[in-house]
Amino acid sequence: MITTLAIAVGLGLxxxxxxxxxxxxxVRAQSLDAKFIGDAMGGVRITLTxxxxxxxxxxxxxxxGTGDTAKLMKTPRVRGSQVSDxxxxxxxxxxxxxxPTLVRADAEGPVGKPASSILVSSTLxxxxxxxxxxxxxxxxxxxxxxxxxxxxxxxxxxxxDAKVSLMCGCPIDPGGLWDANTYSIQASLLRAGxxxxxxxxxxxxxxxxFTGAFVDVPAGRYTLRIVATxxxxxxxxxxxxxxxxxxxR
Numbered sequence: 001m002i003t004t005l006a007i008a009v010g011l012g013l014x015x016x017x018x019x020x021x022x023x024x025x026x027v028r029a030q031s032l033d034a035k036f037i038g039d040a041m042g043g044v045r046i047t048l049t050x051x052x053x054x055x056x057x058x059x060x061x062x063x064x065g066t067g068d069t070a071k072l073m074k075t076p077r078v079r080g081s082q083v084s085d086x087x088x089x090x091x092x093x094x095x096x097x098x099x100p101t102l103v104r105a106d107a108e109g110p111v112g113k114p115a116s117s118i119l120v121s122s123t124l125x126x127x128x129x130x131x132x133x134x135x136x137x138x139x140x141x142x143x144x145x146x147x148x149x150x151x152x153x154x155x156x157x158x159x160x161d162a163k164v165s166l167m168c169g170c171p172i173d174p175g176g177l178w179d180a181n182t183y184s185i186q187a188s189l190l191r192a193g194x195x196x197x198x199x200x201x202x203x204x205x206x207x208x209x210f211t212g213a214f215v216d217v218p219a220g221r222y223t224l225r226i227v228a229t230x231x232x233x234x235x236x237x238x239x240x241x242x243x244x245x246x247x248x249r
Contacts, residue, residue, distance in 0.1 A: 020096040021128040026136030028062060028090040029107050029120070031167035033233045034178065035066035035073070037141060038089025040169045042112020044141070046091040051104040051123050057095050061111065064089035066168050073177050084135045097128040107139045110167055116145040116237055141167045144228045144237030155246050158214040160187045162201055164228045164237065171207035182231045185210045189243075190223040201226070219247035 029037040029044035037044050043061035050057060067088040077083060084090070095103070107120045120139045126132065147163040164172055164185055172178045185201040197217055201210035221244050228237045 020098045023095045023097050023126060023128055024131040024133055025058075025093045025095055025103070025126060026090050026133050027093065027105055027107070028084065028088065028136055028138045029109060029141055030138050031170065032140050032142040032235055033230075034166040034170045035069070035168040036062070036064070036084070036089040037110055037168045038062055038064045038066055040066065040112075041110035041145075041167070043089065044091075044107050044109030044139075045111055046093075047106045048093055048095065049104050049106070051102040057101075057103065058093035060091045060093065062089045062091045062109075066170065069177070082134050090136060095126065097126065100125055100127050102126075105137060105139060107141075109141070110145065110169075113145045113147070115239060116143065116167070118143055142234050142236075143167050144230070144235050145169070146226050146228055146237045146239040148224070148226050148239055148241070150224055150241065150243050152244075152246060153213070156215065156217045156219065158189075158217065158224075158243060158245055159211075160199070160201060160213065160224065160226070161204065161209065161211045162187075162226055162228075162239075163208050164210055165208045166235070173207040174203060176207070178230075184227075184229050184231070186227045187212055187214075188225045188227070189214060189217065189245075190225055191220065196222065214245075217245050219245055 027046045047059045048057040065087045068085050071083045103126045104123045109117055145165050149161045151159045153159045172180050174180045180203045187199045188195050189197040197214055199212045201212040204211040224241050224243045226239045
């Protein structure tokens with residue numbers, strides 16, 4: 001009886017494995033109000049798991065370009081129309097599924113900008129043999145990437161420059177698709193958790209570049225905080241770093 005039972009279990013496992021169907025799932029990460037996140041920003045790390053069992057199904061990076069600007073940002077979208085092209089960044093996974101599976105996607109990135117990286121999660125029922133292709137499973141990434149440079153320019157003085165872009169790396173400039181006039185870039189010097197000085201950074205004449213300077217600041221150690229926001233969307237970014245300002249002689 002035991003032998004018969006073992007054979008039956010074995011046959012059952014073989015039958016189950018035989019019925020597994022390779023199912024394609026295209027996952028994309030799209031910057032809010034912008035384009036896809038791909039190679040230029042290091043991609044986004046996608047991890048797919050069975051939401052009920054926790055079993056990992058696939059993991060990898062979104063790879064490719066940011067997509068067609070006209071389709072994504074200029075042409076009114078018709079319901080059901082595809083906006084991604086063959087070069088648009090995505091993670092193309094193949095899952096071996098034996099039954100309908102509630103899949104959880106955890107997407108973290110941009111990988112190349114770790115200080116601005118966020119985590120986005122979502123779940124989707126995936127049916128064996130029913131590919132999720134085309135635009136696929138699109139995860140939206142709100143936020144802004146801030147890359148600052150702080151330079152002491154003399155006693156009591158600090159020059160602050162910052163590159164601010166969308167999560168896809170898309171540029172911000174006056175009158176552009178992402179209009180610099182709708183963005184606010186604020187630099188603050190904090191001491192003991194309180195704002196000691198504050199300065200608005202202004203457009204520096206090159207895409208995504210903003211600049212400003214603190215002068216006549218008491219010497220000491222501070223935390224430099226830069227906050228970037230867009231008046232038209234929820235997009236925002238924050239950066240903090242320690243700085244030291246020298247004393248006047």
